[in-house]
Amino acid sequence: MKAIILAGGKSSRMGQDKASMILGGKTLIQHIIDNLSFVFDEIFISGNHSNYPISKGIIKDVTTQKGPMGGIRSALEFCQEDIFVCSCDMPFVSSDLIENILQKKVEYRINVVRFGEKIYPVVGIYPFSILNDLKKTIENGNLRMTSFLEQQNAHYIDFEDSFEHQLLNINTPENFKTAEKIIKSKLK
Numbered sequence: 001m002k003a004i005i006l007a008g009g010k011s012s013r014m015g016q017d018k019a020s021m022i023l024g025g026k027t028l029i030q031h032i033i034d035n036l037s038f039v040f041d042e043i044f045i046s047g048n049h050s051n052y053p054i055s056k057g058i059i060k061d062v063t064t065q066k067g068p069m070g071g072i073r074s075a076l077e078f079c080q081e082d083i084f085v086c087s088c089d090m091p092f093v094s095s096d097l098i099e100n101i102l103q104k105k106v107e108y109r110i111n112v113v114r115f116g117e118k119i120y121p122v123v124g125i126y127p128f129s130i131l132n133d134l135k136k137t138i139e140n141g142n143l144r145m146t147s148f149l150e151q152q153n154a155h156y157i158d159f160e161d162s163f164e165h166q167l168l169n170i171n172t173p174e175n176f177k178t179a180e181k182i183i184k185s186k187l188k
Contacts (some may be wrong), residue, residue: 003040004075005032006068006122007047007088008061018170019047019088024183028170031091038095039102040084046071047088067143068122069134076131087122089170092182097159097166101125106155114156115167121145123167124157 007019007029019029026034029045036043046059062074068087075083084101086093097113105111105125112124122145130152137148159167170176 001040001082001084001125002042002044002075002079003036003084003086004059004071004079005029005036005043005045005047005088006071006085007045008064008067008071021170021176023091023170023176023179024186028091029088032086032088032093035091035093035095036084036086036098039098044075044078045088046075046085063138066138068145069138069143069148072126073131073134073138076126076128076134080128082125082127084125085122087169090123090166090168091170091179092166092168093123094166097123097163100159101157104157110149110152110154111157112149112154113159113167115159115164118167119146119149119156120167120169121149 019027021028023031033043044057044059048061048064059074059078061070062077063070072085075085084098101111101113101124108127108129110124110126110130113120133152134148142148165182168175168179170179
């Protein structure tokens with residue numbers, strides 16, 4: 001299984017490219033590459049920028065402006081196998097959390113993280129077998145990840161409080177400030 005970092009978004013709420021923001025001395029995307037490399041031999045970046053750090057390579061979007069679903073579609077088409085995805089704005093996803101997902105996965109189903117009532121569709125496993133359904137959903141203009149997960153009978157992997165900070169999505173300047181506090185507390 002290959003790991004895919006989803007980095008094709010507009011970063012509109014942040015106002016700048018999130019993946020390239022510096023947190024604790026390195027870019028957000030480098031944090032994720034480092035964490036994924038403990039578990040996966042091959043890590044690709046799904047997005048349309050070419051200035052990202054070295055990974056296995058950049059997977060360009062097949063169709064642009066389709067959000068995470070477009071990135072997952074492009075990655076599945078490129079890899080031709082099941083993939084593990086993680087968003088570029090989640091630098092605290094650890095190898096422990098990733099291993100936990102891999103151990104609890106249900107074969108041939110989408111497996112994503114859930115914490116309490118919140119679903120994290122951009123952290124988990126997408127099987128190659130969903131590619132045709134994903135294409136049709138995108139072509140029909142339905143880009144809501146949660147709707148697609150329901151349609152596909154996704155398997156939700158529940159995590160307890162000890163993993164909560166690992167699921168921080170850095171979407172806004174306020175989220176970034178929270179991430180800086182987490183990094184500072186780890187360095188103490």
